[in-house]
Amino acid sequence: MVRATWTHPPLGTEESEGGDVITTCGSALRSLERALSGREADPVLMFVEGAAGEGKSHLLQELADLPGIPDLARLWWRCGGGPPGEDEHRREPTLWLVDDVHRADEDELRRLRRVLEGLERGSAAVVTYRPEELALPGLPLGRAPMAYPNRLAVLRNRLAPWDEERVRRAAAEALGGSGCTDEAVTRLHERTGGVPRVVVDLLAMVREQWPAFTGTAAEVDAAGVPARLAELVLSRTHALSPAYRPVVWAAAVLDGPVGREELIAVSGLGAATGNSALLRALESGALAEPAEGRYGFAVPLAASAVRATVPGPVRQDLHRRTARVLSRRHPVAWADVAEHHRAAGDGHRWIRAVERAAGAAEASGRHQQAITLLERTLATPDLPPQARARLAPLLARNAVTGLRSDQTVEVLAQIVRDAALPPAVRGELRLDLGLMLCNQMGRFPEGWRVLEVAAAELREVRSALAARAMAALVLPYQPGVSLDVHQGWLIKAVAAADDSGDEAMRTAVLANHVGLAMSWADPEAWELVEKLPVRSTDPACVRQAARGLCNAADSAVWLGFYGRVDDLLAQGRELSAQTGAPYTEHSALGTLLLQAWWTGQWLGLDKRCEDFIATTADMPFIASDAYVVRGLLAVAQGDWGEARSWLFQCGTFDIERLPVPLGAAAAGAVIRLALARQEVAAAAEQARSAWQVVAEKGVWPWAAELAPWAVEALVRAGDGSTAHTMVRNFAQGLGRCDAPAARAALVWSRAVLAETEAPARERRGGLLEAAKLYGKAAAAYAELPRPYSEALTMEGAARCVLAADTEETSGPAPGQASGPASETEGAAEAEAEDNAVPPPPVSDDPATMAALTELESCAQRFTDLGAVWDAARARALLRTRQPARKGRPPGRPSHADQLSPREEEVAQLAVSGLTNREIAATLHLSPRTVEQHIAGAMRKTGALSRRDLAHRPGPTP
Numbered sequence: 037m038v039r040a041t042w043t044h045p046p047l048g049t050e051e052s053e054g055g056d057v058i059t060t061c062g063s064a065l066r067s068l069e070r071a072l073s074g075r076e077a078d079p080v081l082m083f084v085e086g087a088a089g090e091g092k093s094h095l096l097q098e099l100a101d102l103p104g105i106p107d108l109a110r111l112w113w114r115c116g117g118g119p120p121g122e123d124e125h126r127r128e129p130t131l132w133l134v135d136d137v138h139r140a141d142e143d144e145l146r147r148l149r150r151v152l153e154g155l156e157r158g159s160a161a162v163v164t165y166r167p168e169e170l171a172l173p174g175l176p177l178g179r180a181p182m183a184y185p186n187r188l189a190v191l192r193n194r195l196a197p198w199d200e201e202r203v204r205r206a207a208a209e210a211l212g213g214s215g216c217t218d219e220a221v222t223r224l225h226e227r228t229g230g231v232p233r234v235v236v237d238l239l240a241m242v243r244e245q246w247p248a249f250t251g252t253a254a255e256v257d258a259a260g261v262p263a264r265l266a267e268l269v270l271s272r273t274h275a276l277s278p279a280y281r282p283v284v285w286a287a288a289v290l291d292g293p294v295g296r297e298e299l300i301a302v303s304g305l306g307a308a309t310g311n312s313a314l315l316r317a318l319e320s321g322a323l324a325e326p327a328e329g330r331y332g333f334a335v336p337l338a339a340s341a342v343r344a345t346v347p348g349p350v351r352q353d354l355h356r357r358t359a360r361v362l363s364r365r366h367p368v369a370w371a372d373v374a375e376h377h378r379a380a381g382d383g384h385r386w387i388r389a390v391e392r393a394a395g396a397a398e399a400s401g402r403h404q405q406a407i408t409l410l411e412r413t414l415a416t417p418d419l420p421p422q423a424r425a426r427l428a429p430l431l432a433r434n435a436v437t438g439l440r441s442d443q444t445v446e447v448l449a450q451i452v453r454d455a456a457l458p459p460a461v462r463g464e465l466r467l468d469l470g471l472m473l474c475n476q477m478g479r480f481p482e483g484w485r486v487l488e489v490a491a492a493e494l495r496e497v498r499s500a501l502a503a504r505a506m507a508a509l510v511l512p513y514q515p516g517v518s519l520d521v522h523q524g525w526l527i528k529a530v531a532a533a534d535d536s537g538d539e540a541m542r543t544a545v546l547a548n549h550v551g552l553a554m555s556w557a558d559p560e561a562w563e564l565v566e567k568l569p570v571r572s573t574d575p576a577c578v579r580q581a582a583r584g585l586c587n588a589a590d591s592a593v594w595l596g597f598y599g600r601v602d603d604l605l606a607q608g609r610e611l612s613a614q615t616g617a618p619y620t621e622h623s624a625l626g627t628l629l630l631q632a633w634w635t636g637q638w639l640g641l642d643k644r645c646e647d648f649i650a651t652t653a654d655m656p657f658i659a660s661d662a663y664v665v666r667g668l669l670a671v672a673q674g675d676w677g678e679a680r681s682w683l684f685q686c687g688t689f690d691i692e693r694l695p696v697p698l699g700a701a702a703a704g705a706v707i708r709l710a711l712a713r714q715e716v717a718a719a720a721e722q723a724r725s726a727w728q729v730v731a732e733k734g735v736w737p738w739a740a741e742l743a744p745w746a747v748e749a750l751v752r753a754g755d756g757s758t759a760h761t762m763v764r765n766f767a768q769g770l771g772r773c774d775a776p777a778a779r780a781a782l783v784w785s786r787a788v789l790a791e792t793e794a795p796a797r798e799r800r801g802g803l804l805e806a807a808k809l810y811g812k813a814a815a816a817y818a819e820l821p822r823p824y825s826e827a828l829t830m831e832g833a834a835r836c837v838l839a840a841d842t843e844e845t846s847g848p849a850p851g852q853a854s855g856p857a858s859e860t861e862g863a864a865e866a867e868a869e870d871n872a873v874p875p876p877p878v879s880d881d882p883a884t885m886a887a888l889t890e891l892e893s894c895a896q897r898f899t900d901l902g903a904v905w906d907a908a909r910a911r912a913l914l915r916t917r918q919p920a921r922k923g924r925p926p927g928r929p930s931h932a933d934q935l936s937p938r939e940e941e942v943a944q945l946a947v948s949g950l951t952n953r954e955i956a957a958t959l960h961l962s963p964r965t966v967e968q969h970i971a972g973a974m975r976k977t978g979a980l981s982r983r984d985l986a987h988r989p990g991p992t993p
Contacts, residue, residue: 078187079155083176084164086195087334088268088321089233092164095195096133099162108158113148115140129158137176138169145178153183168321168334197230206232210239217251224256227337229326234335237262266341269333272322273342279305280313282350284322288342289354289376290361293330302357355380359389370396371409387413387423394430401616406434407444414447424451425461432468435476445472463493467505475619478657478693480514495532500541503532507541510548511587512555512735513695519734522552540576543569547584554591555697556735557773561588570607575615582611586624593630594697595737596777596820601631622652626661633665634777636823638902642669660685660694664702671705672824672898674905674945676954679709691726696733700726701741708745711752712905713954719745720753727762736769740781747785751792763789780816783809784829791836800840807836807887827897830890831910837887838917888917908945942966 086092100110109130116139132151140148152161165176172179184190198206203225208216228234241259242249249255273284286303287294300310314331317323324334333339346354359376362369374389390413397406410431414424428451435444448469452462467490473483487508494502506529512522526549533545546567553561565588568581585608589601605624612620625648632641645666652659667682669675683702684691691702703726710719723746730739743766750759763785770778787809790802810833817826891914898907945955952966 077158078189079157079185080160080189080191081152081155081184082160082162083190083192084162084195085167085176085193086164087168087231088166089231089265089335090195090197091232092166092195093135094232096135096162096164100131100133115144115148127156129156131159132161134161134163137163137165138167138171140178142178146180149177149180149182152177152188153185155185155188157187166321168324173319198225198232198235199230200225203228203230203235206235207239210236210243211249219253220249220251220256223253227256227335229335229337231335234262234265234337237264238337261337261341265335265338269322269335269338269341270345272320273345275320276313276316276322279309280316282354283310283313284317284342285346285350286354286358287323287332288339288346289351289358290332291339291343292336293326293332295329296331298361299331301361302354304353304357352380356382359385367396368392371405374409387420387427391426391430394427394434398430398434398616401613401618403434403616403618407431410434411444411447414451421454421456424454425457429461429464429468432465432472435468435472445469445477448472459493460497463490463497464501466490466493467501467508470505471508474508474514476657478660480693481516484509484514484517491528499532500536500538503529503536503538503541504544506532507545507548510545511551512733513697515692515694515696515699515729515733518732519556526552539569539572540574540580543572543577543580543584547580547587550584551587551591554588554595555737557595557737557775559774561591565604570611578611579615579617579620582608582615582617583620584608585611586620586627589624590627590630593627593634594740594777595775596634596740596780596822598631598635598820598822601627605631619658622658626658629661629665633668634820634822634824636821636901638669642666645669660698664694664698664705667702668705669902671709672901672903672906674908674950676709676713676950680706692729696729696735697738697741700730700738704742704745707742707749711745711749716749716752719749720755723747723749724758731765734769736766737773737775737778739766739769740775740778743781744784744788747788748792751788756789756793759789776816776820777822780813780820780822780825780829783813783816784825784832787813787829787832787836791832803836803840807833807840810836823897824901824903827894827901827903828906830897831894831906831913834887834891834894835913837883838891838913841881841884841887888914891917905945905950942970 113134282303355376370393377386394406470487473479491505509525589604645662648662670679791806814829895910
């Protein structure tokens with residue numbers, strides 16, 4: 037049994053006998069407290085009115101338990117159940133609690149008036165009633181006037197329904213926080229009118245029927261009507277004469293407050309009888325006036341209970357008249373009209389209304405509303421083939437422009453197999469199905485095949501749509517198809533668009549031409565962007581131009597033109613919103629996340645990604661940008677336990693199924709993570725696989741986020757020849773194209789080779805050459821700007837200079853940019869640290885000192901960005917090379933109950949999820965030393981686990 041209780045704010049609204057509203061409800065309670073605080077206080081009479089279920093009896097109980105008053109008699113008088121007997125003649129101070137005075141007959145009212153007129157000092161009475169059930173409206177004590185004594189203070193209060201926030205608290209209590217969604221709370225408040233008793237009863241039904249309630253409005257609607265509400269509204273309806281009941285039935289079918297003329301027209305009673313019926317329904321409480329001149333049910337949910345009792349033929353007539361009435365409104369709510377035609381059994385009018393509703397929704401950008409209506413209609417059994425042929429293209433068009441719907445894909449897949457469809461209709465549906473499979477679903481191979489068939493089907497019958505299908509095959513993001521194939525489809529698409537004479541199709545082809553040209557840094561790409569008709573008066577052209585701008589912005593992000601991205605996206609998003617293209621808008625939001633990652637705008641970026649993923653929970657492919665950025669952040673922050681899950685889209689998509697540039701970036705992060713964990717063979721395998729996808733595509737700027745890590749993985753795996761081939765092919769593929777991010781990545785890749793592959797006899801020279809290349813890459817990233825990449829390459833340059841300065845000729849492998857020194861080296865350095873032995877001496881060469889300064893700067897940059905793991909690694913490398921500070925006393929300083937700097941560093945990485953071996957690799961320590969640091973941190977902070985270190989700061993000095 038589910039319970040939800042409520043406590044009123046002291047009262048609803050309060051007014052004096054003169055009708056002035058007293059805004060402070062607590063004044064009534066204070067008046068009661070004063071009246072009952074002693075025998076000399078003036079008596080108080082408080083009237084409390086409230087509709088059924090608003091909590092009058094509950095309020096009386098609260099007043100009976102009112103604190104701060106003396107221990108005096110509380111007498112209950114429940115009207116309609118007989119008088120309280122001899123107690124009504126009491127003369128000592130008393131609190132009278134009179135419930136449901138609307139139930140009292142004239143004899144009981146007469147006795148009650150005598151009690152109230154004779155209230156003694158120190159006494160009070162609270163009288164509750166339902167205003168809609170009073171025999172005489174506005175006269176709770178009947179027609180006979182009451183002689184109010186001069187000393188008697190008379191107050192009047194009206195209980196108010198709960199607002200949405202109060203409904204939310206009740207829902208949280210009954211359903212738990214997880215089911216208390218905004219959608220569910222809003223629907224609960226709408227359907228119950230905020231009446232407390234109905235809210236509580238409906239919540240009990242929801243919990244009973246949906247043990248795993250997910251918080252949707254549909255679940256609330258499916259719960260039904262509470263028995264108490266149904267009994268009340270049906271008893272009031274059947275209390276009317278049969279001639280008057282149709283006005284209540286009409287209100288139930290209309291299901292919302294309406295004007296008198298519409299209500300009477302739907303009832304079919306005629307003006308005179310209809311007016312009489314409405315007046316009688318209002319007097320009996322069967323109907324209410326929720327807004328001035330608008331009539332319906334006080335509790336909207338009551339309409340369902342009444343509607344279920346109307347005889348079928350009568351109900352169909354009511355729906356038919358309702359459809360006619362709603363069709364005369366301006367604007368017409370065609371979806372509602374369609375539903376009433378369907379309920380009336382008027383199939384032809386139903387389909388026509390559905391078409392008009394979907395068209396209106398599409399024109400105003402409400403694509404999801406159109407999709408829902410059309411999916412439901414097309415799923416109807418025995419739908420005539422002609423209707424199916426008209427509605428299916430509407431569904432497909434809205435689904436492609438809007439957001440993903442799995443059901444839409446399945447519906448379209450079934451419809452295109454219908455041999456009775458005209459070829460032109462089938463080709464159009466196949467086109468939209470292919471677009472959805474590629475754009476919303478990420479099912480590239482399947483979508484590509486469907487688009488190829490659609491292009492062939494449409495070539496002879498509808499050249500404009502054939503051009504659209506061909507244009508879809510121009511965009512190069514999907515894996516498995518080479519750049520030259522896309523360029524071939526571009527030639528065909530341009531020709532088909534020109535033949536069609538359709539300007540919107542020409543713009544669609546141009547938008548995809550922009551995406552293709554920008555992807556491989558075609559020198560003419562920016563000129564193509566300028567040709568997009570952003571000022572066209574044709575909404576279809578503007579929608580395609582918006583898509584072209586967003587395509588250009590996405591490519592600009594991958595190329596490294598970050599200064600141009602904001603303007604492109606701002607204009608593209610504005611035009612998308614104007615023309616109703618939510619898919620384009622959401623794609624632009626993904627591009628903004630990539631832009632924020634690369635330009636170092638990391639503050640709050642993890643939450644932005646997670647919010648975007650939550651918003652697009654039913655369309656994980658469109659959230660791919662957010663997943664990858666969240667994974668890249670997790671790697672940098674040392675949250676390795678979560679990083680791989682994010683990079684693999686929490687199991688929704690494999691990296692190989694992502695758009696090629698995004699898959700390459702995700703693969704680069706996975707390789708880097710594997711290298712950091714010393715999983716070199718796995719890193720090399722991932723590098724070969726990911727590189728093959730990029731090489732087959734032939735869009736070489738997209739190799740930028742993969743190349744440095746792939747080269748490092750192969751070199752460390754002993755496959756230097758393949759690494760050299762990668763770098764050579766990367767350079768040849770870029771040629772002279774203007775791709776700043778890729779050119780910086782090419783220099784970075786060459787630096788990795790120089791650092792690792794110099795012969796032993798030329799080790800120092802190779803390291804210095806690598807340092808120059810790293811420095812050149814850092815300068816290139818600084819110009820973009822890309823602060824994180826700049827810091828990583830600056831760290832590489834400093835690492836190489838410091839390695840060249842040591843007496844040993846074999847400095848750290850490039851893995852130190854993302855991985856550890858050997859365990860033996862780490863143990864030795866940890867041993868040195870633990871015994872305060874100075875690190876290996878470093879010369880005072882200006883270049884070496886500059887490298888140390890640069891490494892300190894890198895550590896600070898990483899810290900400022902929030903790159904916890906990188907900052908720890910840079911500081912660890914700095915400690916192994918810095919000379920001892922002058923004046924430092926011998927031995928380790930005592931930190932007593934405070935965490936030492938090393939313990940703080942180790943604890944931070946442990947909280948991120950790194951294992952002891954991973955922390956040891958990052959900080960150049962032995963696993964045993966790491967274990968000791970973690971134990972010390974837990975002891976000093978009182979943490980019960982490694983993760984608990986995040987919530988238990990050590991004592992302050």
